[in-house]
Amino acid sequence: MTSSIWLFGYGSLIWRPDFDFNSSRIAWVDGWSRRFWQGSHDHRGVPEAPGRVATLIPLIGERCGGMAFEIDAESAVRIFDQLDYREKNGYERFQAPLYFDDGNQVEGVFYVANEDNHAYLGPAPIEKIAAQIKRSHGPSGSNEEYLRNLADALRRHKIEDDHVFSIESGIIAR
Numbered sequence: 001m002t003s004s005i006w007l008f009g010y011g012s013l014i015w016r017p018d019f020d021f022n023s024s025r026i027a028w029v030d031g032w033s034r035r036f037w038q039g040s041h042d043h044r045g046v047p048e049a050p051g052r053v054a055t056l057i058p059l060i061g062e063r064c065g066g067m068a069f070e071i072d073a074e075s076a077v078r079i080f081d082q083l084d085y086r087e088k089n090g091y092e093r094f095q096a097p098l099y100f101d102d103g104n105q106v107e108g109v110f111y112v113a114n115e116d117n118h119a120y121l122g123p124a125p126i127e128k129i130a131a132q133i134k135r136s137h138g139p140s141g142s143n144e145e146y147l148r149n150l151a152d153a154l155r156r157h158k159i160e161d162d163h164v165f166s167i168e169s170g171i172i173a174r
């Protein structure tokens with residue numbers, strides 16, 4: 001029997017998993033919260049005008065919902081190599097338990113861009129984040145498309161996220 005690795009996606013992986021997987025399930029990581037605090041110089045912005053993309057920040061009492069992908073252990077090295085390259089702008093792999101809605105739990109891997117990385121932008125008022133996302137574009141497309149795809153996917157999966165939805169409202173209001 002082949003063993004599996006669970007990869008947790010909370011950003012673009014939720015709506016654009018460009019790798020093979022055996023199954024996917026909504027999952028949660030405890031003690032983390034999604035924030036648009038990571039700069040994107042290579043995908044949704046450019047070095048002179050970075051966009052903002054999601055990272056996870058450690059926050060006691062919070063939990064972040066996303067999608068867990070079950071991948072073959074044999075494929076994992078290749079998939080992680082691809083993702084390490086795709087997400088080379090400051091993200092590192094992290095390991096922690098993932099919780100499913102049925103109460104089951106598995107060990108998962110996810111990517112986190114922490115405040116020590118060169119592209120980190122950190123917190124800003126929601127209106128400023130919305131304005132930066134609205135005006136940013138990069139080789140992978142507009143920053144607004146990234147935000148809207150993420151918000152749509154979260155709604156589809158019934159995952160609440162005040163941070164994401166308030167940025168989306170801020171963009172619509174502009």
Ligand code: BEZ
Nearest residue numbers: 009010011012013087111
């Ligand atoms: C994600 O979970 O969608 C993700 C976020 C940052 C880097 C890689 C993957």
